[in-house]
Every structure is written in C-alpha cells, then in structure tokens.
Amino acid sequence: MEWYTVGLGLLGLLMLFIVIGLPIPFALAAASLPFLWDIQGWKTSVVSSELKLWGVWIDYILLAVPLFVFLGELIGKSNIGPNLYQFLHQGVRIKGSAAYGSIGASAGFGAVCGSSMVGALTIGGVALPEMLRLGYGKRLSSGVLAAGGTLSVLIPPSLILLFYGIVTDQSIGDLFIAGVIPGIILVSSFVVVVLVWGRLRPEDIPNSEDAAKMPLTMILSTVGPVLLIGLVITVAIYAGIATPTEAAAVAALLTVILAFGVGGLTFDGFKQALFSTMRTMGYLGLLLSAGVLFGFVLTYYRVPQQFTELFLSFDLSPYTVLAIVIVFYIILGMFLEPVSMTFITLPTIYPLMSAAGFDLIWFGVVYTITMEIAVLTPPVGLNLYVIQAISRDQVTIGDVILGCLPFIGAMILLIAILILAPDVALWLPDQMR
Amino acid sequence: ETTIRLSTYVNEADIRYEGFTHFADLVAEKTGGSVKVEIFPSATLHGWSEGVDALQGGVSDISWINADNRLPCYAVTSLYPAEVSLEKQTELDAAYAELIRDEAANVGLVPLFNSNYSYDQEWWFEEPIDDIGNLDGKLVRSIGPLVSMMIETWGGEPVFVAPKEVFQSAERGVVDGINMGVATYSSWKLWTVMPYMVNANLFYGNIQYMMNKDKFDALTADEQAALTEAAAETEEWLQPRYESWVDQQVGNAVMAGGGQAVSIPEDQRKDLIASVKDKWDMTVNESCGDDLAEQVRDLLASHAP
Amino acid sequence: METGLDRLIRNVERVVIWIAALGGIIVLIQMVWISYGVFTRYGLGKPDRLVTEATALLLFPVAFAGLAFALREDAMPKVTMLIDRFSPKVQHAIAILNHAIMLGVGMFFAYAGVSATIRSFNSGVASEILHWPRWWFWAPGATALVLFTLYVGLRLIRLIRSPAVEGEI
Numbered sequence A: 001m002e003w004y005t006v007g008l009g010l011l012g013l014l015m016l017f018i019v020i021g022l023p024i025p026f027a028l029a030a031a032s033l034p035f036l037w038d039i040q041g042w043k044t045s046v047v048s049s050e051l052k053l054w055g056v057w058i059d060y061i062l063l064a065v066p067l068f069v070f071l072g073e074l075i076g077k078s079n080i081g082p083n084l085y086q087f088l089h090q091g092v093r094i095k096g097s098a099a100y101g102s103i104g105a106s107a108g109f110g111a112v113c114g115s116s117m118v119g120a121l122t123i124g125g126v127a128l129p130e131m132l133r134l135g136y137g138k139r140l141s142s143g144v145l146a147a148g149g150t151l152s153v154l155i156p157p158s159l160i161l162l163f164y165g166i167v168t169d170q171s172i173g174d175l176f177i178a179g180v181i182p183g184i185i186l187v188s189s190f191v192v193v194v195l196v197w198g199r200l201r202p203e204d205i206p207n208s209e210d211a212a213k214m215p216l217t218m219i220l221s222t223v224g225p226v227l228l229i230g231l232v233i234t235v236a237i238y239a240g241i242a243t244p245t246e247a248a249a250v251a252a253l254l255t256v257i258l259a260f261g262v263g264g265l266t267f268d269g270f271k272q273a274l275f276s277t278m279r280t281m282g283y284l285g286l287l288l289s290a291g292v293l294f295g296f297v298l299t300y301y302r303v304p305q306q307f308t309e310l311f312l313s314f315d316l317s318p319y320t321v322l323a324i325v326i327v328f329y330i331i332l333g334m335f336l337e338p339v340s341m342t343f344i345t346l347p348t349i350y351p352l353m354s355a356a357g358f359d360l361i362w363f364g365v366v367y368t369i370t371m372e373i374a375v376l377t378p379p380v381g382l383n384l385y386v387i388q389a390i391s392r393d394q395v396t397i398g399d400v401i402l403g404c405l406p407f408i409g410a411m412i413l414l415i416a417i418l419i420l421a422p423d424v425a426l427w428l429p430d431q432m433r
Numbered sequence B: 001e002t003t004i005r006l007s008t009y010v011n012e013a014d015i016r017y018e019g020f021t022h023f024a025d026l027v028a029e030k031t032g033g034s035v036k037v038e039i040f041p042s043a044t045l046h047g048w049s050e051g052v053d054a055l056q057g058g059v060s061d062i063s064w065i066n067a068d069n070r071l072p073c074y075a076v077t078s079l080y081p082a083e084v085s086l087e088k089q090t091e092l093d094a095a096y097a098e099l100i101r102d103e104a105a106n107v108g109l110v111p112l113f114n115s116n117y118s119y120d121q122e123w124w125f126e127e128p129i130d131d132i133g134n135l136d137g138k139l140v141r142s143i144g145p146l147v148s149m150m151i152e153t154w155g156g157e158p159v160f161v162a163p164k165e166v167f168q169s170a171e172r173g174v175v176d177g178i179n180m181g182v183a184t185y186s187s188w189k190l191w192t193v194m195p196y197m198v199n200a201n202l203f204y205g206n207i208q209y210m211m212n213k214d215k216f217d218a219l220t221a222d223e224q225a226a227l228t229e230a231a232a233e234t235e236e237w238l239q240p241r242y243e244s245w246v247d248q249q250v251g252n253a254v255m256a257g258g259g260q261a262v263s264i265p266e267d268q269r270k271d272l273i274a275s276v277k278d279k280w281d282m283t284v285n286e287s288c289g290d291d292l293a294e295q296v297r298d299l300l301a302s303h304a305p
Numbered sequence C: 001m002e003t004g005l006d007r008l009i010r011n012v013e014r015v016v017i018w019i020a021a022l023g024g025i026i027v028l029i030q031m032v033w034i035s036y037g038v039f040t041r042y043g044l045g046k047p048d049r050l051v052t053e054a055t056a057l058l059l060f061p062v063a064f065a066g067l068a069f070a071l072r073e074d075a076m077p078k079v080t081m082l083i084d085r086f087s088p089k090v091q092h093a094i095a096i097l098n099h100a101i102m103l104g105v106g107m108f109f110a111y112a113g114v115s116a117t118i119r120s121f122n123s124g125v126a127s128e129i130l131h132w133p134r135w136w137f138w139a140p141g142a143t144a145l146v147l148f149t150l151y152v153g154l155r156l157i158r159l160i161r162s163p164a165v166e167g168e169i
C-alpha cells in the first residue's frame, strides 16, 4: 500500500469510529488493527501488540501521570481547593473580587494540578454558585471559570506538557519551566478581560458583595498548603533533590498529609480521590498503548516522514507552516479532547515543526495553549460541559460558550506574543541552566 | 525476494545508523537485490529490553540484544571487566560471537552483527575527579549489575535513573556522576552539565545484533554468506569512522563544557579491573558454566594490549 | 425485575471495583516508595537500589487495572454530538455496534496479554536490574484485560436483549 492510502485509510477509519461515539482509545485501536494484521499477519501482530502494551507502560517517567492526577484529586476532594477561592474573593475587597478571586484561585490551583478538567471542577464547583448568588452575570461567571480551569495545563505541572515531552522526547523540566511566564501573562490578561468586561457591561458585576470574612486560621490552612506543594515540586526539581517523577511522588505524599492534616479530608474523600485516579488511568492506559500502536502503523508506512516531505516540498515559509498547524489544532480541537489529540497528531506534526526550524520547547508551549482553547470550543469542549453541569438550571451551554470567547481571544493573543517574542517561553529555561 | 527488517535504537543522526545503511547497501549488492534490508531507527519497532521477544515473534528480523536472562552467558559477558586491545577488534568480536552462538541458537537466534563499544566507555562527573577508584560516597548513575558493583567497590553509591531523566538528573545534580558511552551521552547534550570525563577503558563491550534463526535458515546458502560477509565488512568499515566520531564528540564535549578529559594510567587501570574482576568472574562462571566462562576469558586475555 | 444477567453483571462489577481498588493501592505504594527513595538518597546518601525499576514495573498493572472501571463509570472520552441527533432506535443499534467493537478490541488485547503471560512464564524472562520475572507483572495486566472483555461482553448481551431507551449511550 502507498503511504497516502494508509494515511487516509487510517484517518478515515479513525474519524468514522469517533463520529459513531466509540470511546477514543478503542477508536484508535480498532482503526490500527486491520492495518496491523495486513502488515504482520495474526501471529506477529499479537506480539507487536504485546510489545506496545508492555513497552509503553514500562517507562519510569509515566509514573508522574497517576501521581499528578491523584494529587489534583486530593486537593479537589479536601477543603483546600474550595477554601482557596473563598480566601481570594473574601480576603480581597474590591469591586469584582469574586471574578478576580476565581482567576487567582484557578491559577493557584493550576500550580499544583495538571489537568484542566479537575481545575474547572474544583474551583468552578465552589465559585460558580457563589458568583451567581452575588449577582454576577451568567456569561462572565461561567466564562471566567471555564477558562480559569485551563490555567492548570499551562502553569506547571501539566499533563499536556508531560505528554508532549514524552512524545517529542523533550526535557519535561524545561517544558514545565517554559510554561511559567506565558502562564503568568495569561493570568494577567484574564484579569484585563474581566476589567474590560466590567466597563462594557457594568451590570454583570455587582457593586457590593455580602461575603463573610474568613478567619485567619482558615486562610493559613488554605493558602499555606497550596504554596507549600507548589514550592516543593519546584524546589525539589531545581535544587537537584529529585527528578520530575520523584517530585510528583513527594508532592502527592505531602498532599495526602496536608489534605488530612489541615484540609479536612475524610477517609471517604481519600477513597474517592483514589478511585477517580484509577478512572482516569483506566482510559489513559489503553489510550497510550493504542496511540503508540496507531503511530507504529503510520511509521511503518513512513506516513509521517512522507507527509512532512510533501508538506515541505510546497516550500512554504516557516510562519505559514506554523499558521497552518495552529489553525489545524484549533479546528481539530473543536472535536477532540487534548490528550487523545496529542497521541494521534503530535508524532506527525512535531517533526514538521522541527524541520521548519522552530524550537520544540517553544512549540510545546504554543501547542499547550491550543489545547487550552480546545477544551473551551464547542461541540466537544470538556470545560464547557463541566461548568454547565455545575449550575445546570441557571446557566445554559450557550452562556458558557459566549462567556469563554473573550478568554479564548486572550489565548490567541498570547500565541501571537509567543510568535513575536519567543523568549517569553525560552528565557526562563535558559536562566535555569 | 526477501525483506529483512533491522531494528536499532540508534537515531538517524548517529554514525552507527550510517553503518546500517552501508550494511543494507552491501546486502543488496551482494545478493543482486534478492535480499532487501529495511532499517527501523530510534527503537520504533520495540523497546530496549524486548529484542528477543521482537525477534521470536517476527516483529523484527534483526535486533540488538540487551542483557536478557534468556541468553545467560551473553547477559554477563557482553560487558566484561577486562583490558582489551582494539587493534584486531573485528576478529575479537567475531570470535566472541562464535562462543555464544549455541546459547543464541537455543532461543532461536543467530549472532549477525557486532556493535563494539569498548572504545566508548566513559565516566562523567560534575566536578573534577582525581581517582575513579576512590568515589568517596559519590552518587553515580549505573546501568546494570556490573557497573553497580564497580561503583560500590570504589566507594560510591550506584543510582538508577530512567534514561529519559538522565539529563535532568545530571543537570540538577541528582547524581554526581554517570557511567555512559559518549555516543549516547553527546546526543543528549549532557556534556554541558557534566564536563569532567574519565576515559577509563575498563570493559570489553559488545552489544550484538542477532537475527531470527528461522528467517536466516530460510535464506539460500549464498544469501546467508552475503549477509554474514556484509556484516563483517560493515564492522570493518565502521570501526575507524566510529572511533573518530567518538573522538570528535569527546573533543566537542570537553570544549563546549569547559571541562577536561583524563585517561587513567596503565597501572591504575590494572588495579581497578583487578578490584572487581574476581567477583564478576564468579557471576560469569555461574551463568556460562566453567568451560565457556574460561573460553571467554582466554579470548579476552589473548587480545590484551 | 432483576434477571440472572443483571445479577451476573452486578457481581462482575463488584470485581471491577476491587481490581480498580488494587490498582489504587499500588499507586499509593509507588508514591510512598519513591518518596522514601528520595529521602534515602538525598537525606542519607544511600540510594534505594530497587525503587526505580520496581515502581516502573508496578506501573504496568496500574495502567490496565482501571480499564473496566472507566467503562463502568462512563469515563472514556468520546464524541456523541452526531449520534445524539438520532432516534432512540438508531442510537440503540449504534450502542450495540460500539460495544461489539470494544469487545473485539478487548478480546484481541486480552488474548495478547494472556499469550504474553504464558510465554514470559515459560521463558523465565526477567527484568534487567532486579531480575524480577516479567510474568509477575503480565499476569495482573492480562487479568485486567480479560475482566474488561468479560464485562463489555455481558453489557453487549444486555444491550441486545433490552429494547431501545432514550439516551443510553
């Protein structure tokens, strides 16, 4: 078979399976298997599948996946996450403090959690009902919280950056640190969005907020743990105490202690956090192996290489290539969720970016921002549905979508900044050397 | 027409990849195109420890073989504490391959291609080091039982670090030193963070590429001869290129990192090897049987400088 | 009315939850062990010889222990925007088709897992550093894959037997 027959055949089959609602790990496997059988026959393809199941997961650095998921779940199931929001909007008494508090809490939570859905669920679960009760506009409230959740994947630690590093063989530590400054810029631009929103539609932000003051002990037991966990991850990695994987374990253990000690975690909540972790691992386990199998069939026919060659033969300028790739991800991001997208597309796309002369750490940050956009765009936008599910009877999905648009604008602006000034991402990793 | 899939962990920028393309060309030439070798670089067909499974299951036809306990003697002698002269390297390697041919046949494999890295075994440290025999509690990244035993014997602490975390561990000082060939080392740009190299030459090292025996036996006698000759000629062709490539990498490494490279004096090398050899010999006797173990040692001794 | 099939599914689900719980316990062990390893290396200067390879090997069962659980909790990522528009009857048919495909994929991987367990048991292949037999880790992984296959198979039978209902996917 010619490479384009295989490429189009695989992709067509995959799209068909996805469209009929087959879970994506199974769609990837079911699309790959017929081609695998064609290449290798039954007996050899059984062995190939064994090697993919085994080889993919016998990888020490993947230990960070369950550990970071568990860490985020623990924060969510204890009082630490919810209290963080209460602190940020009750402790700071200015107009719109609940909206700014949402951004701050999402950012703080992002510094300890790696998944945007957990971010949106944890902060959104507390903040959305509260903001609506205080009289904030529905679109502003749901938009700021859906978008705030995505901060978890740009501010390290981040599952998307972790998977990106694994697929492209880039340093996880450098990727994490490269996300810091863009993350801070994004947080600031979210604040600006709220500020401008308040000017244009003053009725969306109430004049006074009748929130109760938070006792000092509660503040300490909220901000303290989050700062401490974030600090431990960063210091452990950058002082050479631990590798990133080890830092995930140490931070998770610390979170268990803090969540029980000061976060009011119950044994039941602990069990729930563990089961949620296994639920996520349940689909990631097959997703990774099936994704690698899919990639193996593609590479076997040299589809990524041929595609890259064909693409480069058009002699497009690097920035045209980049523009095409970004638009591709924004469109694909409407329909797929980020982790699946990473394993389906990245093995083909990253050699292209590398050939066009872009730094792969830098592109990791740009890629992650497009993945943030992906969870906010309909029809398949995880954060949209998470936020809508929290206040189902008050907020429509249309409200959430419209509310997100200005924040998506801020993300596109950030991509533009990164293109104009790549050092926004690359300066900090350089300084850390 | 037969297609043979060759699986390697080296990537396309590695000089050894050129060796494999050279091999593929030779095979095509010698067989008049009746045997075609396809190369799969960067471990796309299988992971580091799965060479035997991949070959037995037909996923690949030629693969590198790690220290797999299904080849017990190879597992403990493909890295052996010994001082060897590389003047007649290809002969040494060919004779070594003969010694483990039976063991390989037991699991359905045929040794085909020697990938000698005796030349490329260095130790790298963050700080200058006077005496590698006195590691003084240093944490040194190890790759397996033999190297761990050496590090321990010399007063250091062996640490296992996953390959993908080696760079970060070196950079951030999780470990103080690394045992690793420069070929792997430089491709990770490690030299900027661990610029002090000790060129120790303490091992005979030969990571072999083996072929599925059924696949090999299915070839005609002429094709088999062509394959074996092409492998031997490629080893000959590759040796000087590989060595100068390694030298160049070492030069770059030292210059870029502002560090230094030291070689161990002859008598010290003897002492270092002697300090671990007896213990390792016992392991080898156990895994290979006394006869075969003695043959391996005799072979290495006959190639001593 | 609870049928025999429902009861069977309920019992299998109990096992599904237990297997997920075992996976969760392994995650806790990995967390504590790796942290302890950091402490002995950085704190005491005496690195743990086992932790890196041992915890990596233990990750393999964890990766598949939650597979059936994720299906039970409906946690698999999927795109339902098109099929949501179809009539309950068509949706029912598609649900059957999807379960059949999942069963097929599950059977193939379960077969690969069992075959790998048997072969690694017979050959005695072990890990490179600790020499831990590979089948110790293949066996629980294969068990999880077989359990998934059984579970999805039972759900498929239930789907085929039951009439189309609104919003079942």
Ligand code: NA
Pocket: A109, A110, A111, A112, A113, A114, A115, A151, A152, A153, A154, A155, A156, A157, A158
């Ligand atoms: Na994060």
Ligand code: NA
Pocket: A333, A334, A335, A336, A373, A374, A375, A376, A377, A378, A379, A380, A381, A382
């Ligand atoms: Na989307």
